[in-house]
Amino acid sequence: MPLQLLKKLNYQYEVTTGLYMLEAWEKYLVNGVVCAGFSLLAYTAISSLPTQGMNFISQVSSYAAA
Numbered sequence: 001m002p003l004q005l006l007k008k009l010n011y012q013y014e015v016t017t018g019l020y021m022l023e024a025w026e027k028y029l030v031n032g033v034v035c036a037g038f039s040l041l042a043y044t045a046i047s048s049l050p051t052q053g054m055n056f057i058s059q060v061s062s063y064a065a066a
Contacts, residue, residue, distance in 0.1 A: 019031075
C-alpha cells in the first residue's frame with residue numbers, strides 16, 4: 001500500500017511540474033536543482049530563524065511597553 005501511495009505522489013509531482021515530458025537525465029538535473037534549493041532554504045531557516053525570532057520578540061515587547 002505505501003508503495004502505491006509513493007507512486008501516486010511521484011506521478012502527481014511529475015504531472016504538476018511538467019517533468020513527465022523530460023528525459024531521465026533532464027529529470028535528474030531539474031530534481032537536483034529543486035533539492036539544492038530546498039536544502040539551502042532549510043539551512044537558512046535553521047541558522048537564522050532563532051536570531052530573527054528573538055529580534056522580533058524584543059521589538060514587539062518594546063512596542064508593547066511604549
